[in-house]
Amino acid sequence: MLDQKLIRENPTSVEEILSSRGKVYNISHIQELTLKKKEIDTEISNLQSESKKLSKLIGQQIAKFQKNNSQELDNLKRKGNEYRIRISEFEEKQRNLDKQIHNEISNLPNFPSEDAPVGQDESNNVQVKTWGDPLIAENLKSHWEIGESLNLFESIKSTKISKSRLITLIGNGAKLERALINFMLDIHTKNGYLELMPPALVNSLSLKGSGQLPKFANESFKCSNDDLWLSPTAEVPLTAFHRNEIIDPKHLPIKYVAYSPCFRREAGSYGRDTRGLIRLHQFNKVELYWYCDPTKSLEAHKKITSDAESILKKLNLPYRLIDICTGDLGFSSSRTFDLEVWLPSSKCYREISSCSNCLDFQARRSSIRTKIDKKNTYLHTLNGSGLAIGRTMAAILENGQQPDGSVKIPDALVPYFGSKFLKTA
């Protein structure tokens, strides 16, 4: 959420900054509403002040004369009643305005960082660096072909259980998933992250707090009988964990790592990535999350990204780092570095982690603050996948495939998986 005061006082610069996302934003309407609301706020405060004085007077009179029915008292009470009516009229206006303002502001995305490359869409994203040598060869199998021949996962039967885009991991496939989760959690906790295992069901306040609602209701699965949704990413519960808190600056930065299943409707992606592990309604992810001092989030962003990168390096998976351009930034993010892993079968890099600095956007939505010079200040939040498990498995299968049909397990993962090669059972 953007700062109301900024919108009220400097709407043109707000519009200008937002427009770098490649869309036109008209703030003037919200500005009008906030100005009107401010007038009403002071009006109400004045009326309340007078009405309070009057009530006090009435109380004193009653105490003094030990009676509460006299002509004079009746007059005072009648006057108080008038105050009450007027105040409640203003309060109704205030409520309506508040609701409108809130609705409109919650639909505005975060300010893109000045450092983010300017551009319309993903074609303007900037490749910052690559790591490792991409495997290029003929006759490479896709990970779903490998998965089938080694019997690692299954999607046809899974439609019986639920529907398409949901898979069942089998045998070594399930074991590899488990190994990856443990591997990543171990590395991150050794690096100073505190592990959380949050609920996968989250309420709508939590989704609003991190920016998934109100705009993206269509992207998540909703439970019909309760105000609960299947969390699309651990970023949601991790943001909500400290909602409405003022965090002592000496505790910052707070660094969490959380494994969680993630659920996404993938509306509008029919026909894309229909096979394999790339795009599923349910997938596992290890997520990194920072609450940090607002003056330090730039460094934190680099750190969280390199923490995510460290997993790819340890697994020896070639990847590249992409600086997301202003037009391609997610709703809550001001700057995002994507890590894309090399998938040899499709001869391209695919997103496996997204590391974002949300500045105070989520903190304001969720009211999470810290003290700076004794003043309450919204802190900054950052999130990054460290990593998406299913896509990591896909990358391991494709990059580790051997001529004899087996798959080499990255050395660092062997202690977790239990053997050096993945073969037919």
Added chain:
RNA sequence: GGAGAGGUGGCUGAGUGGUCGAAAGCGAACGACUCGAAAUCGUUUAAUAGGCAACUAUUCGUGGGUUCGAAUCCCACCCUCUCCGCCA
């Protein structure tokens, strides 16, 4: 799911219509005493909002309502605890 109890300031805990933003205790800060510390004594100590110099308003789980006036009364909801039932 049934029956009951309860949600008050950093914490414990009073307060059931009127100078209550809230007693008391603990904790914390400062001062005195002390070579220093402990103990003791004294003073101070909620948050938020407003172009915020000590002014005004709001806040006693949340949202409504009654009243001139609500922590206190009424309604709805949320949460916690105990017992029973059910279940991993």
